[in-house]
Amino acid sequence: MTEMAHGFFVIDKPEGLTSHDVVQAVRSHLKIRGVGHLGTLDPMATGVLPLALGKATRLIQFLTVGLKIYQGTIRLGFSTDTYDKEGQATSAPVVPDFSPQQLLEVGQQMLGEQFQVPPPYSAKKVGGIRSYHLARQGIEVTLAARRVHIAQLKFVQRQANEVDFEIHCSAGTYIRSIAHELGKKLACGAHLTRLRRITAGEFYLDRAITLDSFITSSWTELSKHFISVNAVLRALPELEVDAAIQISLNHGNDFGIRTRYLQIKPETLFRMVSPSGELLGLAVPLSPLPAQELNDNPQTYFHPKLVLQGSCATYEPFRTTHPVP
8 A cells, every 4th residue: 555545535425325335436446445434424415525544544533523514405395204305205295385584583593502313214323223224114213312513504595495505513413304303493394305515624525536536546646635644633732752752652651741732631632743743643631740740840641542653644735724615
């Protein structure tokens, strides 16, 4: 595997494929097993699907892929069992009857932090079984609500029984559930008919490559779309560690280091780099020792959460700022 294989790509996922289908296609083209996706898009959805390659797959568990931006279309008039166009109607069609002001007010009610119940047809597990497997068997599924945050919900255009929208939300938000809830609040039923992800954390659609282009491109051609590990982790605070600490890291040992950071929260994730800037891994701080024990120049002790052996994607990012679409 080449050095370039340790990093990220953004695939513009086509409609009709699962996220795993995309991973399999990339694995087949690159002839490597080390490929994984960050987050999941339903088969009907298109847009940003970040893929990690090589050693970068070990970072997936630490990347929450924060803010997500979607654009899509909601069909008003009836609900479906899957909350999208793939499902069966669960209510008789009605003619939506509400004003633009009512639509605006309902959208405002859906903003902020809330508990959202995932759709019955989802990958959530109930007793170790995917809920969609149970739902397909006609078994009633009760899923636990999860905390999500809706930062922005704009209804861009309404034509007949369809409303185009843009939503800015936290990771883990089900847009199908947003559509379903909108139908309930407007008392007309609704379901999702189109969804396109524009942004997922540090991954943007303008850096994406279509799957068809990816599987017909050489490494040289793909380099234009490659995103380094350091580019993705740049928002994390940095710790430069010397050779002695690196030896300790390789054995998974905690280490003490004097840092410029004050009032460090225990859960803060730090990226560890060598003096030359090579990413060595990730660590979280432990409680610092009392200052008097270290001549009033206290160390902070860290615990390594992930240690990367060898080079991991030293390519520089192709852009330094990412304006929100």
